[in-house]
Amino acid sequence: MRVVMFGYQTWGHRTLQALLDSEHEVVLVVTHPRSDHAYEKIWSDSVADLAEKHGVPVLLRNRPGGVELLGALRDAEPDIIVANNWRTWLPSEIFDLPPHGTLNIHDSLLPTYAGFSPLIWALINGEPEVGVTAHRMDAELDMGDVLLQRSVAVGPHDTATDLFHRTVDLIGPLVTESLDLIASGRAVWTPQDRSRSSFFHKRALEDSRIDWTWPAEDLERFVRAQSDPYPNAFTHHRGERIRILSAAVSEGRYGGTPGRIFIREGEGIVIVTGAGARSGRLPGLVIKRVRTEDGTEHAATDYFRTMGGYLTPRP
Structure with missing residues (x-):
């Protein structure tokens, strides 16, 4: 499949690396410029640098608006968009553009901990496990149907840093397996239980x-x-x-x-x-x-x- 990737920081970097290592073709990458926000200066592996190293065209955007971006997406003719840690809402003219829509990778076990900094909030709240979810993007942030999830247990002495390293290692295999299911027509999408949903704001x-x-x-x-x-x-x-x-x-x-x-x-x-x-x-x-x-x-x-x-x- 032809893939366009939207992503940022180490989460996006791991996602892009998995796409580059797969049998699929990455035809365009959209990422954010570097930021001075405290939570965006850490885990800041550059998606742009990785794409450019592999000769993939890169667009830098704070937000996804504008006819130039939409035109570039249409010209790329993607079969699917894959997103991870894209920091703003994507409109339907983008996430519904490819035949297979947009697959979003989120670092929580949805429907709980949608939104921002899920690992930190989950640890504060004493959750027994954390993980990563691959789901279909729709008009509601992190609320689309789920394809796959992978989890790790939270130990009694684990820090957010420990959990980051364990969950970020789940991204590559999750992306690879998800795209293989979609490409082969074997994907089964499960609606989220909205009664269990929780949404968290960006930390300050x-x-x-x-x-x-x-x-x-x-x-x-x-x-x-x-x-x-x-x-x-x-x-x-x-x-x-x-x-x-x-x-x-x-x-x-x-x-x-x-x-x-x-x-x-x-x-x-x-x-x-x-x-x-x-x-x-x-x-x-x-x-x-x-x-x-x-x-x-x-x-x-x-x-x-x-x-x-x-x-x-x-x-």
Whole structure:
């Protein structure tokens, strides 16, 4: 089949590599220009560079509008469009243009976690598994019929970085198998169960701010979900922003006011957490490592020299 590819960052790069390695012909690539957005500067393998290396024509677009792009797509005469991590909505005159429509690759187990940063949100929410879905694109973002899914389990100590590496490795085989099914006429499309759908917005600075009224178990996952190179979970101590790099749920139960810097436990410092912390029945969050604004990492036991005082959402 003749394939046009829409994609960006490492997800798009893996998809394009799978297409280039397949028996299908990549006739055009559409990708975004480089971005300064915090979440778009990481996992930033260049789709454009890979296409140009293999002699595939490339168009750079922030959005998919314009007669020039539509004309280029028609001239390419694709049998199918394959998209992965294209950051804006595609109109029907594009996704319905080829005979086989558009196959979108999304890094969640749809219908849950449609939208942006699904791995981070899934880990925050304690999902037991994450994965990748190949589905038909339609007018509703990430809501089209599903062709294939592949998943990996989430371990008790996994970070978002761990899950990224495991799920991105699923992309190549998923793309290859999906196109083989479509080309051979053996594809079976399954409508998504809309009653289970969830849609998440693009992450911003506010989404990394720690709320100490959350339970310690949720905050421990919140820290793991924002591991390097992602923007880290952060709080403020004496007016200075600090990033929490490593944490655990305390063994003891601690009472008081959420955010209180309380006591040393093991290799870390316990922070009182949870809306019901006044009961004294809840565990706290044991902070183990922090990073200050100058980029220096500290063991929490070195950084918090004295107990008392509070960690706060804002200065």
